Amino acid sequence: MIRHLLSAADLDAGTATMVLDTAAEMAALADREVKKLPTLRGRTVVNLFYEDSTRTRISFEAAAKRLSADVINFSAKGSSVSKGESLKDTALTLQAMGADAVVIRHSASGAPHRLANWIDGTVVNAGDGTHEHPTQALLDAYTMRSRLGRLAGLNVAIVGDVLHSRVARSNVLLLHTLGAKVTLIAPPTLLPVGVDAWPAETSYHLDSVLPDADVVMMLRVQRERMDQAYFPSAREYSRRYGLDVARMRRLPEHAIVMHPGPMNRGMEITPEVADSPRSTIVEQVANGVSVRMAVLYLLLGGKA
Amino acid sequence: MTTYVIKGARILGGQKKDLLIRDGVVAEIGTGLSAAGAQVVDADGLVALPGLVDLHTHLREPGREDAETVETGSRSAALGGYTAVCAMANTSPVADTAGVVEQVWRLGREAGLVDVQPIGAVTVGLAGEQLAELGAMADSAARVRIFSDDGNCVADPRLMRRALEYVKAFDGVVAQHAEEPRLTSGAQMHEGEVAARLGMTGWPAVAEESIIARDVLLAEHVGARLHVCHVSTAGSVEILRWAKGRGIRVTAEVTPHHLLLTDERATSYDPVFKVNPPLRTATDVAALRAALVEGVIDIVATDHAPHAVEDKECEWAYARPGMLGLETALSIVLDVVGDELGWDGIAERMSRTPARIAGLTGHGLEPAAGAPANLTLVDPAARWTVDPAGLASRSRNTPYAAMTLPGRVVATFLHGEPTVLDGKAVK
């Protein structure tokens, strides 16, 4: 097993499939009376969150606790982190505390890579800047597999602010590894220069992609991007790239609609679509816990 | 003053000769030279070059003496074979008055390891709004001739035009850090495939190229001299070639790191590879090497940029840009274009031409009878491995750690006295 999960590229097809299979076992466990496993008893998992993300932190916390790990939440607010302690000094502190795993969320791309140089324990990237969010990609893949029965050969459309999206980067890498075909749809301003090297197709036109899509994943688009001239107005963005009921009807019958959250309802997705039966948004949250349990179990299990 | 006899040195790689050094000048060149009481320096097989001249050095004093001082930077320079360095103005306070440039100049004299020629800021506080008192700096004891807001671009075209025009009065030159700031907001590294993969905000090549294109046209329009700092892209080379072909008075520098390293280094997220302008692609590196050999790029300048440990041992986005360069520059140049340039070409790109651009008349001169004894002796056969802790700089941010490089500076003479002997600084 790999030691850290910093990028979705750390996972080959076999390892990724093992994570998804393990997550399925963890999900079955959630239906039982006693939801806890003793697997990580006596192990310490630190949630080191430099960015507010209650949703992701709670998901990792629940995952670690269901595996009986000791969980320490180390958030930027109200700790030495906010007093300007460097990441390296924090890392040395966590090292001294005997952290077996550090789950890190950070606004700077690559912060988990830096952390992995400074501590002996396992580092799990819970989202770094505009780089990656590998457990999100795993839970998305898990959700697609649960709903559609497979990943190989699926047509997955990822729509929106690809340039700034860590979810998009991790999904492209993981879905490619698992044999799905990814198309990125965005205005040209929100696709990175250099996207041609990614294992994905690109398109500027949502309507032409929808009829062949098995999955449509809508990315969050911040209205403030308008001020940096990425698009003229929120309204024009919604008109060209938002998913509304009319567009949803262009999808094949079986196709699903995903969103990593938090949503800008009315911007990239209309409430009717978000709340429709095609939407997996609530499932994604539940699957997040199972997938993160699998990740912690597999990364830490080998060292018990 | 001590008299020295340097035995068996090959001037620019030529035949072995002895050099008699007395009273700050090369008194005689010949064979079998000796002089009563002279100290003999065994230079058998070493190559003698005119002392190197760096047009782009950050010495950090005043303001960040924890990262570098004029003295420690001067020592680094001497060990790298330099006898003169031009100290950039982005200190704290900024070198935008006669008082600050004279302070830096005086600190250089006191250290006595290299001639420190201060560069003056173009605008007050490097803010890009109002011209600094360029004439007062030119008339000061520091005799400033190069003006630069380096670190920042003089982005306002009207201000740039005026600066280029104004310094003609004292044969000055504006050294431009070419970076259109509206195109590099939040930029972390070269905009391209690697940045896209790493999720880092890109610094597009066009942000450099558009400023160079504008500035050469401005220089032409007002008949002024322009120097372009740290050229980093293949497109910039094309613009410079065009401008020179038109007879525009533009000179340009390239750094050792842009001649060797690419943006792939950022994959480690180790900010020791963070620099401004950023490391570019292999295509750019190849174009820069060819341009240096061809002469479209005139000189190598280090952009030696020391940074304290805490400014590099952190997240990439929070790290300061810049790399050490003085102690490794000659070896990098030998490594990447040594064969194409030859020793004469290296002397041209690293000593004569930078001395001419800077107006340093005592530097960049061939070791010849009567010439000021500013020279360096290089062992061309030696190879050495870069150890950050072994560098004389106060900082450790070299991107070449653990690399084995060719060529080693054995001795450096400044005004007839050694600053380096046996590869070690004498003080």
Ligand SMILES: [Zn+2]
């Ligand atoms: Zn610069």
